[in-house]
Amino acid sequence: MEQKFDATPKAELRLRGRTVTRSDVANDWGLQLRWVVKRDGKVIATAPARADAAYEHSDTTPGKYEIELEMFKYVNYAKDPAGEYTQSKFVVISNTVTYTI
Amino acid sequence: MLNIGNEKVRLCEGLTRRSFLTAGTAAAGALTLPTFFRFQEAGAADAKKAKIRNCITLFLVGSPGQLDTWDMKPDAPAEVRGKFKPTKTNVTGIQICEHFPLMARMMDKVVLIRSLHHKTGATHENGQRWMMTGHDFNPDSMKPHIGSVVSRVFGARGDLPANVILPGPIGNTGAGPLHGQTAAHLGSAHEPFFLNADPASRNFKVGDLEVPSGESQSRLDARKRLLEQVDELQKFNEARAVGEHDAAYQRAFRLLTSPEAKRAFNLDEETGKMRDRYGRNTFGQSCLMARRLIEAGVRFVTVNHFDTVFGLSCWDMHADGGGLNNTYYDYERFLCPQFDWAFSALVSDLADRGMLEETVIAVFTEFGRTPRLNGRGGRDHYPAAWTNFFAGANFKGGQVIGATDKIGSRPIDTPIEPPQMLASLYHGMGINLDTTMMPGPGDRPVRLVEAEPIPQLFK
Numbered sequence: 001m002e003q004k005f006d007a008t009p010k011a012e013l014r015l016r017g018r019t020v021t022r023s024d025v026a027n028d029w030g031l032q033l034r035w036v037v038k039r040d041g042k043v044i045a046t047a048p049a050r051a052d053a054a055y056e057h058s059d060t061t062p063g064k065y066e067i068e069l070e071m072f073k074y075v076n077y078a079k080d081p082a083g084e085y086t087q088s089k090f091v092v093i094s095n096t097v098t099y100t101i
Numbered sequence: 102m103l104n105i106g107n108e109k110v111r112l113c114e115g116l117t118r119r120s121f122l123t124a125g126t127a128a129a130g131a132l133t134l135p136t137f138f139r140f141q142e143a144g145a146a147d148a149k150k151a152k153i154r155n156c157i158t159l160f161l162v163g164s165p166g167q168l169d170t171w172d173m174k175p176d177a178p179a180e181v182r183g184k185f186k187p188t189k190t191n192v193t194g195i196q197i198c199e200h201f202p203l204m205a206r207m208m209d210k211v212v213l214i215r216s217l218h219h220k221t222g223a224t225h226e227n228g229q230r231w232m233m234t235g236h237d238f239n240p241d242s243m244k245p246h247i248g249s250v251v252s253r254v255f256g257a258r259g260d261l262p263a264n265v266i267l268p269g270p271i272g273n274t275g276a277g278p279l280h281g282q283t284a285a286h287l288g289s290a291h292e293p294f295f296l297n298a299d300p301a302s303r304n305f306k307v308g309d310l311e312v313p314s315g316e317s318q319s320r321l322d323a324r325k326r327l328l329e330q331v332d333e334l335q336k337f338n339e340a341r342a343v344g345e346h347d348a349a350y351q352r353a354f355r356l357l358t359s360p361e362a363k364r365a366f367n368l369d370e371e372t373g374k375m376r377d378r379y380g381r382n383t384f385g386q387s388c389l390m391a392r393r394l395i396e397a398g399v400r401f402v403t404v405n406h407f408d409t410v411f412g413l414s415c416w417d418m419h420a421d422g423g424g425l426n427n428t429y430y431d432y433e434r435f436l437c438p439q440f441d442w443a444f445s446a447l448v449s450d451l452a453d454r455g456m457l458e459e460t461v462i463a464v465f466t467e468f469g470r471t472p473r474l475n476g477r478g479g480r481d482h483y484p485a486a487w488t489n490f491f492a493g494a495n496f497k498g499g500q501v502i503g504a505t506d507k508i509g510s511r512p513i514d515t516p517i518e519p520p521q522m523l524a525s526l527y528h529g530m531g532i533n534l535d536t537t538m539m540p541g542p543g544d545r546p547v548r549l550v551e552a553e554p555i556p557q558l559f560k
Contacts, residue, residue, distance in 0.1 A: 001269065001408045003383040003439070004301040026373070030380020030442035032200075032434040050438060051202035072434040077414040083428035083478060088414075088435075 003074065005029045008093075011069050015097040019056040020067045022049065022094065031072040034090070039063040046070075062101050069094035146254045151531025152495035152559075154459040155395045155402075156251070159388070159444065162271060162407040163417030164228065164487070166470030166480045168509045169432060170198050171488040172215045180474050181508045184429045192499040200437035203445035207492075209499040210448055210457070212558060215488045216503025216512035219468070219519055223482035225274035225410065225417075228467025232489075233281035233403075235523035235550035240279075245291070245539070247523055248401035249284035250549055252291040254532055258398035260359035262294040262352055265394055266403045267387040269297045273409050282403070286540055290348035293403070294356070300368055300386035365397035366390065378446045385443040392450055395460055406440070418470060420479025428479060448492050461494040461529065465522070472508040486511050489522065494529060497560045520552035528554035 007027035014021050025033070035055045037045040040063045047055060049069060057065065070090040078086045148154065166183070168174055173187040173196060187196035190208035197205055197213075204211070221227045221237055230236065234244035245253070248264030257263045270293075271280040284291040298305055356362045368376065368390060379385035384406050391402040410417040411424050414435050419425040444464070451457040469487025470480035486505045492498060503515040527534055527549055534553070538546035 001272075001299065001383065002413050003407075004299050005382050006301060006303045007381050009381075024374070024377065026377060027381050028377040028442070030382055030385050030439050032438045048202065050442070051206075072438070074414060074435055077412070077426065077431065079426050079428065079430070081422060083420055083422075083426065084430055085434075090434075 002076075005031075005074060009071050011094045013067065013069060013094045013097045015067075015099060017056075018065075018099055018101075019054055020097050021054045022069055023053075025069075025071070025093065029071060029073070031074060032090075033069065033071050036068045036070050036090075036092075038066040038068075041066075060101055064098060064100050066096050066098045068092050068096050146530075146532045146537060148255050148531050151529065152459070153461045153526070153529035153531075155400055155456075156248075156461050156463060156526060156530070157388075157391045157395060157447065158233075158247075158401075158403045158463045158465055159440075159447075160229075160232070160271075160403055160405050161416050161440070161464065161466045162225070162229075162274065162405055163410045163415040163427070164225070164466040164468050164470065164482070165416045165432070165436070166418060166483075167215070167487045167505070168470070168472060169418075169429075169480070170201070170437070171213055171490065172486075172505055172509050173198060174507060174509055177472075177508050181472050183474060183480075185433070195499070195501060198437065200433055201441045203441045207445060207448055210452075211490050211492045211498050212496050213488055213490045213501045214503055214517050214522070214555070215501055215505055216514060216516050217469075217487050217489055217519065217522070218512055218516060219484045221484065223468060223484050224276040225467050225482075226276045226280060228484060229271060229274070230279065230281035231519035232465040232467065232522065234285075235520040235552070238279070243279065243283070243285040244281070245285040245287045246282050246293060246403075247526060248293055248403060249287050249291040250527070250532075250539070251401045251530060252284075253287045254537060255400060255530075257352070258400065260355040260362045261365060261394065261397055261399050262356070263400045264291065264293045264403075265296070265391075265399050265401070266293040266405065267296045267390055268299055268383055269405070269408055270295050271405055271408050273411065275410065288348075290352065294352075296366075296387075296390075299383050300390050301381060301383045305368070361397065365393050365399070368393070375450075378450070380439060380442045380446070382439060384439055385446070388443045388447045389450075392447060392454075392456075395451075395456065396454070416466070418479045419481055420475065420477040422477060451493065457493045459494060461496055461526065462492045463522070463526065464490050464492075469509070472510040483510075491525075491558065495560045496529070496558050500557070502555065502557050515557075517555060518552065520550040521555050524550045524552040525554040525558050529559070 009025050009027045011025045012023040033049040035047045035049045037057045071093045073091045075087040080086050169183050169185055174182050175187050186199045188199040188205050190205040192208040195208050219231050230238050233246050236244040252263035270282055379389040387404045391404055394402050407415040414431045418427045420428045451460055468484035471483045503517055506513050
């Protein structure tokens with residue numbers, strides 16, 4: 001029996017200074033949850049988001065920063081020869097918060 | 102391939118025809134023996150004195166590798182230590198995998214047993230039978246699931262069965278149909294109740310608890326009365342086996358008609374926040390249901406994390422590029438987070454409700470995985486060393502029992518075998534292992550398990 005993941009997870013992000021705080025995840029699939037940090041449109045970091053509801057990215061290089069919350073979405077276990085999933089993937093489950101340094 | 106006795110059995114890929122026929126015949130024979138119920142129970146158990154009143158077993162089908170989860174060896178060579186890093190826990194000196202951050206915060210409630218091992222073949226089924234019955238495979242004498250023993254000794258509380266398995270039975274794991282999740286010679290009245298439905302499904306209903314469409318309650322009652330009359334006639338000619346069948350029938354009818362039973366299985370009575378807390382997935386919602394069932398009076402609930410190892414993401418990390426292609430990605434993104442979320446919710450929810458003091462959570466697997474990564478970056482079956490754990494009741498959390506060598510390949514301190522784990526549960530539940538017997542070969546009474554409880558476990 002494949003694990004079933006009904007419903008769509010959703011969380012809300014708020015920004016205070018450079019610290020982003022997330023709400024509880026509604027319809028939480030319980031899979032890997034991570035912060036995704038972009039600078040000037042390019043992903044520069046990911047960080048675990050399950051254990052703590054707040055996160056501050058330490059990098060202070062000038063630029064426009066965007067932070068989102070992603071959760072892994074399991075579709076099936078199909079993988080490429082390197083063992084990486086081909087159809088299951090991370091999906092954005094929150095709004096995006098931005099700040100500029 | 103490996104040999105069980107003189108039988109060739111495939112690992113994971115399937116089962117030889119001869120093995121299947123032998124095992125299937127043995128199981129059928131076991132259920133018809135006339136002397137199943139000769140228990141020697143005088144003074145055998147006292148539930149009132151027991152510290153453990155309930156047990157929830159989370160059975161991780163496929164089996165996580167000890168080096169990637171709860172017995173990490175960060176100083177070992179790369180091909181041994183694997184990809185993950187250890188993280189500190191709230192108990193000084195105990196580290197576990199970084200992908201269990203929530204469990205790490207409640208390690209004071211968990212007792213890790215890092216020296217588990219068994220000496221039989223490396224099939225999933227051997228491990229399942231060891232960990233669910235406390236016995237090695239013997240087709241001439243199938244042994245009951247621990248929950249069925251608990252059902253037989255203490256009986257049911259209210260209308261709910263004593264022993265429930267969620268969400269369904271273990272299916273094909275490669276080497277036969279005997280997984281240790283039956284009542285065996287204890288009879289149909291003590292068979293586990295299988296939910297056989299997915300509690301994470303939007304349209305989830307417990308099939309066995311629904312009155313069939315077109316059947317009114319009064320008609321159902323009339324049918325029950327008629328069946329009872331037929332059963333009375335049968336009882337003139339058949340005695341004990343019919344009695345057991347009757348008990349199973351009564352149990353089924355009670356489930357079908359009892360509002361209490363229906364309520365226990367109804368997850369809609371939980372808030373959305375509570376359902377999120379366990380994870381909106383099959384395993385998480387099964388764990389939530391396990392808590393509801395224990396709260397409603399069920400004594401023993403088993404949650405099978407997966408029912409097979411083929412063609413889906415599960416703990417069986419061979420990374421074979423085919424039907425057993427679970428890899429570190431499955432562990433990192435899916436399996437560890439899913440387990441961490443549901444397990445920590447179950448522990449904290451039981452604690453919040455004041456139920457953790459009398460409920461033990463047992464996390465069991467079939468075996469460990471090979472200390473060295475295989476050529477594809479996976480790990481294969483390895484029964485010589487692995488880690489399982491308990492939380493709750495009068496088990497002393499915040500400790501590690503046993504240890505393995507520098508590469509997690511064998512126990513070097515306090516070696517523990519599966520029967521000792523079950524002996525500890527039986528003992529904790531107030532079952533006297535010296536006086537509670539079950540039928541053995543030739544109807545000779547034998548102990549439930551040939552082992553003693555692990556003394557260090559208890560407060």
